[in-house]
Amino acid sequence: MLARGGAMPDELKFPGDKAFFSSSLDRAALIVHGRNSYEDQPNSPRRQRLILTRQVAALALDPSNPKACLWNPAGASFEAACAFAGVDAGTAAIIGGPGVFAMFLDRYDTFWLSLAPHIRLPGGEACFPGVPERTPQQILASHGLKAGAPIPLDPAEGVTVTPWRRLPASSAGAG
Template sequence: MRGPFRIEGHAIASEDGMIADSTGLMPNSLKFPSDQKAYETALDGASALVNGHLSYEWQANSPARKRLVVTRRVAGLAPDPGNPNARLWNPAGASFDDACASLGVRSGTVAVIGGTFVFSLFLTIGYDAFHLSHAPGVRLAGGLPVFREQADGRSPEAVLAGAGLAAGPARAFADGVTMVEWTRAP
């Protein structure tokens, strides 16, 4: 745990390690009922979410979830004009702890849900766990990778291992999706 927070990443990637197509949006080909259900359950248990301006989970509980929207449009922290449960957060101008405090969140699980910049940001802050799912048969040539660090050809798994996380056993879902929880050694 990082201080009072447990930081968990959540992503589903194509076979070639992409989380979005070339437009920056998640295509329907990456949406599987089994993964969506596991994802929604995890987010329902989180104290807060962190996402970029294009990442949003679009579920019934989404508007009620406390969240930090990572952006360079503000100097540090600002209310999100479109969501009273959200704050706009520029990590260059405010600490992660201050950002969480602005939501009234001082402990608990923080779920990091993307995109690429946000996933890479938390490699530095420190993940306690990263839930990486893979979509069978999906390739997104020219898409956006899970991590910026994949620019040198590394897989998301290699990036996670390089950040000190170790893979647990693969969990297979009926629709062919596999999920591996990567965790930091205690």
């Protein structure tokens, strides 16, 4: 679970995870998220972003944020949205929510899955559609991603982040 009531609860906010997330976004050329996802950090206003919405037919400038574009995937491709946002190279950081994550399952080069094993969010919002019937790890694997070694972020709390990387086409059946 990654949220409750459309927002990340305080019990899921860990200093090491926050630092990893923030530094990753600082390296991204574009941030992609839904209307309820945001990072609320000092560098947030400087980051170019696409906000998924059904409130526009295809693409529009966000009247409240000069660094943001509104994107309706039903009306424009991701490539068209990137071009509209003025981004033609670099990393796109997909920061959620669940529907946004799911849209990119077959496109991720790497998905960074953070785990806080001692925290439970009964009734929380799952990170992907299909959870809890399947685990996030099963969903990522079913889309051709393979887990790397977990990286400790907050060892005292057991919080880790695991890179799930797309296998090269030539080795997809190997292993």
